Amino acid sequence: MIVTDAYDGHQVERVAIGKDPDAVAYDPITHLLFSASRAGALYVVKQVDADHYKSMGATPTLKSARTLALDPKTHEVFLVGAKASGGGRQVSGFELMVARPH
Numbered sequence: 001m002i003v004t005d006a007y008d009g010h011q012v013e014r015v016a017i018g019k020d021p022d023a024v025a026y027d028p029i030t031h032l033l034f035s036a037s038r039a040g041a042l043y044v045v046k047q048v049d050a051d052h053y054k055s056m057g058a059t060p061t062l063k064s065a066r067t068l069a070l071d072p073k074t075h076e077v078f079l080v081g082a083k084a085s086g087g088g089r090q091v092s093g094f095e096l097m098v099a100r101p102h
Helices: none
Strands: 002-004 011-014 021-027 032-037 041-049 052-060 068-070 077-084 091-099
Touching: 011 052, 021 068, 032 068
Parallel strands: none
Antiparallel strands: 002 011, 021 032, 032 041, 041 052, 068 077, 077 091
């Protein structure tokens, strides 16, 4: 994950997360960044201060749960993934995953 300064575009920090990130959200209250990926994980990064960020690890998700939404009031992260029947068959439904803060 590359964090850039919104005012001038310079690179502030680079934090190692897994492959194929697809979506990101930032919670300004908890100072956490969330990134969902095609690798089947939700990565969490902590903003230590304006110029420093630290990986907090990853939580397994569905490989198809590549997009996310953050509720700014509850600080919950919502991910939706397709349930595949396997072998190139049609999707058999969807699964909602909710990551709640501790």
